[in-house]
Amino acid sequence: GENVEQHPSTLSVQEGDSAVIKCTYSDSASNYFPWYKQELGKRPQLIIDIRSNVGEKKDQRIAVTLNKTAKHFSLHITETQPEDSAVYFCAASNSGGYQKVTFGTGTKLQVIP
């Protein structure tokens, strides 16, 4: 089955700096890579996703890059703000049929004002 590794487990940045979270996956058939944000005590919510037919996707201050050859993908947050503080999860799945999503172990991001 799929195995997703996520690094780092914790990350502290100064407000306004950039944050990068990296994930690797094992199943070359995976072609859908979502990122979820979970604020303290809340449920995970999708913030951005990317499919294997593109290498990069941006949404305002958030971007995701995908390298299918190396089987890794990354989340980039620019101009970080205190409200970006949360746990971020990467995930991978194969869209062929109703496939399960495998999550990484999460990165706790702290943005220091």
Next chain:
Amino acid sequence: IAGITQAPTSQILAAGRRMTLRCTQDMRHNAMYWYRQDLGLGLRLIHYSNTAGTTGKGEVPDGYSVSRANTDDFPLTLASAVPSQTSVYFCASSDRGGSDTQYFGPGTRLTVL
């Protein structure tokens, strides 16, 4: 109901007792999932259902069972609870399975003593 709901919000349970966690969605999504979230381990899939009438095992199914009698409901049952099942449980749903956005419920915090 708007979205996906879970009940109870929290529960303290004696070991050996039977417990059913409830999950209901009103989005007419085909796929539903149960995850457990433990510190440092991320979200681990317990069971899933691609459509009403079908279920499948996830990464950590032992000690848990599910049913999917209709599209809206996906209860999770612990037949005889053990302390290692202490966790936060999230139900989720998606329209087209693993390659689509997952919408999470608010979670159930379960403590088994």
